[in-house]
Amino acid sequence: MRERAAPLVGIIANPVSARDIRRVIANANSLQLADRVNIVLRLLSSLASCGVSRVLMMPDREGLKVMLQRHLSRKQGPDAALAHVDFLDMPVTARVDDTFRAAHMMREAGVDALIVLGGDGTHRAVVRECGQVPIAGLSTGTNNAYPEMREPTVSGLATGLYATGRVPPDDALASNKRLDIEIRDAKGNVRRDIALVDAVISHEHFIGARALWKIDTLAAVYVSYADPQAIGMSAIAGLLEPLGRHDEGGLAIELGRADACEFALHAPIAPGLVESVPIANWTRLSDGVPHRVTQKSGIVALDGERELAFNPGDDVTVTLRENAFRSIDVAACMRYAAASGLMRQLNGNTR
Numbered sequence: 001m002r003e004r005a006a007p008l009v010g011i012i013a014n015p016v017s018a019r020d021i022r023r024v025i026a027n028a029n030s031l032q033l034a035d036r037v038n039i040v041l042r043l044l045s046s047l048a049s050c051g052v053s054r055v056l057m058m059p060d061r062e063g064l065k066v067m068l069q070r071h072l073s074r075k076q077g078p079d080a081a082l083a084h085v086d087f088l089d090m091p092v093t094a095r096v097d098d099t100f101r102a103a104h105m106m107r108e109a110g111v112d113a114l115i116v117l118g119g120d121g122t123h124r125a126v127v128r129e130c131g132q133v134p135i136a137g138l139s140t141g142t143n144n145a146y147p148e149m150r151e152p153t154v155s156g157l158a159t160g161l162y163a164t165g166r167v168p169p170d171d172a173l174a175s176n177k178r179l180d181i182e183i184r185d186a187k188g189n190v191r192r193d194i195a196l197v198d199a200v201i202s203h204e205h206f207i208g209a210r211a212l213w214k215i216d217t218l219a220a221v222y223v224s225y226a227d228p229q230a231i232g233m234s235a236i237a238g239l240l241e242p243l244g245r246h247d248e249g250g251l252a253i254e255l256g257r258a259d260a261c262e263f264a265l266h267a268p269i270a271p272g273l274v275e276s277v278p279i280a281n282w283t284r285l286s287d288g289v290p291h292r293v294t295q296k297s298g299i300v301a302l303d304g305e306r307e308l309a310f311n312p313g314d315d316v317t318v319t320l321r322e323n324a325f326r327s328i329d330v331a332a333c334m335r336y337a338a339a340s341g342l343m344r345q346l347n348g349n350t351r
Contacts (some may be wrong), residue, residue, distance in 0.1 A: 007052045007163040009083075010106035010133075012099055012126055013040055014118035014140070015062035031140050036117060037067045039138065043115060043156040044082040050160025052083050056109060058102035059087045061094055096125050103129035112163035113328060115155065120146050120232065120303035124196045127178065127325050134162070134173050136328035145197040145230040146303070150330060158333035161342060171336045177224040177250065178324040181300055182290075183308060184315045195302040198223045198234040199318050202299040205309065215275045219295045221253045222285065222318045232304050235267045236277050249284050250320040252291050256280035290317040 013036055040057075047055060059065050065087060072085055088105050092098055099118075103126045106114060113134050116126050119141015126135055136159045137147030162172040179195040201220040218233075225245040226237035237243070237251045258264060261278040268274050285291055293316035300308040300316070310316050337343050 006054065007160075007165070008054055008056065008109065008111045009047055009052050009159060009163050010056045010102075010109075010111040010114045011040060011043060011085075012058045012102050012106075012114060012116050012118075012122070013060075013064060014099065014122040015060045015064040016094075033063055033067065036064055036140065037071070039117060039140070039152045040064075040068055041071055041082065042152040043159075044085065046153045046156030047160040047163075048081055048083040050157060050166075051164045052160045055083045055085050056106050056111060057085050057087050058098060059090065059092055060098070061092045096121070099125040100129050107131050107133050113159050115159055116147065118147070119144050120197050121305050123147055124194065124303045127196060128194060130325070132326065134326040134328050136330065145227065145232050145234045148330075154334065155328075155330050157337075158330040159328050161333055161337055162328055166340075166342050167333045167336045172328060172333050173326045174246065174329040174332070175323045176245065176325050176327055178321050179222055179224050179250065180319045180321055181302065181308065182317050182319070183300070183310050185311075186313045191308060193300075193302055193307060194324075195222075196224065197230075197303050198232065198237075200233050200301040200304075201293055201295045201316075202301060202306065203295070204299045204306070205297060215255075215269070215277055218255050218277075219298065220255060220293065222250065222291070223253075224250045224320060226251055231268050231271055233269055233301075235269060236265060236279075237282075239265055239267050240279065240282060248322065249286055251282060252285055252318070253282040254280040254294075285318075285320040287320055287322040290319045292317050 088102055090101050099122060107130050111133055113136060114130055115136045116123050117138045117140045122141060123137050123146050136155050138152055138155055139147040139149050161167045179199045181193050181199055183191045199222040200218060202217050203219055204217050221233050221236050223234045223237040226234055226243040228238040228242050230238050237253055241251055243251055256278050258278045261280055264276045264278045266274055267277050296312050297310060299306050
């Protein structure tokens, strides 16, 4: 097992996840700021119980930092045994740039792991910048195909056991897939981005509202994995041909006109929103093999949000990548802790 005198964990909590237009049109509720603070407090408690005494955290201007600092200043009752929090010294823009910057700064600071509170888009932003730092995802967004629904206390325990070296990497970490998107114009200029779960091609030509939910504007859906229990565009693939997040390969689905397709698929593309999706055809994606997008112009949405526009003459490819980034396998960590007796107490001390 690895040894580290001062384990360090980063926390990136998106203070405005689960507030986009999909929540409005589908009658879905939003996670309140106080709920996010309570999640962080549970994380700090469980991290401290494992011996993680210091945490780096992304600041915000929505009020999460202010509310959290009130608890941290009390130093009594349930707030007495929390890990110490240092907020990153960085400008706050209230845009995704904050997440990019925070993930990069935490990687440079040498954090052992990163805990992320958000949906697919927040986790994608972290993965873009965190390098080889493993992440532990907590679902607090609108579309949550990548982050799992878990009690934060247990996720904090698993992360703390890994960060302190008591669960070795071979047992604690899982490898994950992603999708690489490349747009090359006629002059050879290249734009690149990634998606953790799905990349969707839209007929639209303007990004506008970033959230994606109108089926009649879609041309194709690419997924790294397909869970039939998922919410979001990846649910289309999950109900068509299920594919585990640790299975080999991905899936590419071409959509068509409702009157020209063999069948339509009913899929939950957002909380409370089940739509009929006309399926033209689908095929498997193989690791490292680029798949050329046939749509001549439009928008590429990454993990549910419009991000990239492309024009006639642009060459757009989607490539599945195996072993693209690492994550904390919470279930595996806790099984290891049980089998190894890590949580047993001898003479009042946890092993």
